[in-house]
Amino acid sequence: MRIAFVHPGAIDTPTGGYSYDRRIIRELKDLGHDIVPLRLDGAYPTPSAAEVTDGLARLAATAPGTIIFGDGLALSALPADALKQLGRPVVLLVHHPLALETGLAPEVADRLFASEKAVLGAADAIVAISPETWRVLLDRFAVPQARMTLALPGTEPAARVVADGTPPRLIAVGSLTPRKGYPVLLDAVEQLGDIPFTLTIVGSPHLDPDTAAMVARRAAGHANIRLVGQLAPAALDAAYQEADIFVHPSLYEGYGMVLAEAMRRGLPVVCTTGGASGETVPDGAGLKVPPGDPEALAAALRRLITEPALRRQIADGAFAAGQSLPTWQDTARTIAGVLESVAR
DSSP states (O other): OEEEEEEESOTTOSSHHHHHHHHHHHHHHHTTOEEEEEEEOSSTTSOOHHHHHHHHHHHHTSOTTOEEEEEHHHHTTSOHHHHHHTOSOEEEEESSOGGGSTTOOHHHHHHHHHHHHHHHHHOSEEEESSHHHHHHHHHTTOOOGGGEEEOOOOBOOOOOOOOOOSSOEEEEESOSSGGGOHHHHHHHHGGGTTSOOEEEEEOOSSSOHHHHHHHHHHHTTOTTEEEEESOOHHHHHHHHHTOSEEEEOOSOBSSOHHHHHHHHTTOOEEEEOSBTHHHHSOTTSEEEEOTTOHHHHHHHHHHHHHOHHHHHHHHHHHHHHHHTSOBHHHHHHHHHHHHHHHHO
């Protein structure tokens, strides 16, 4: 079984979606499958006509019988009829629908919706990474349930954190992009000036320079806020171990891999209910607030910062929830079953 994993741009791009992609490539190799990354260059998910032509040529250059398995960020932006004409099985991996990205102009969102709907209809099989994504594909894209498989992101074993510092140390992890809701977090923090805490923000500043500049400008006015940029895995693990509360103000998540990472370590969570976040974090593992509501976010943070007994209770719930999460080997075996079925 030959598999070409299609992705846009650099596979080491520091986002949760690319992290999922990298890990699945590695795990499928470990299972003995012949899988190679296939990079499409261009302004995906809105490539130019020339970039589309180049991308289709790269797919057509794969050996006959190769399974085209790829991130919807790339495949869903290509013409569905052209993908069918390749004569190769196509399996689509959907993190979250392209049209739901924060900040898109209405005409761009409409174009992405139409393109993705067509590709979903043309694909031989679809892998959704969360129940939320599954429901959106069923309800808004009319994808038959029989053609979809759920493959939750895996988690790594991790030591439990103490989560009992004084003053409490907050951590937020996510690229500095509009969808991650950092203006909401900073608005909330400004309502907490009467209580001691620190906040470390971990995330790449390179994906959206305007958002990164705004966050840096606003954080500079607060001595208790640190921006540390993107961290290597070992440094990120150390940052988790030094934290007491995990905060995630995202406006929408297809799953929220960093939420799973936090729970695996027993960090009490404050998150929004945007997209899958409220489902990824079960009741008892965190305090959940509506997306885009700085007052509600501030109130939830205030409770965990000022009520140590509640913080310990939520930490226990988070750790228990984290231990029930799938491993990456579980996820890879689920996806391998889809690919093997398509190959047959």
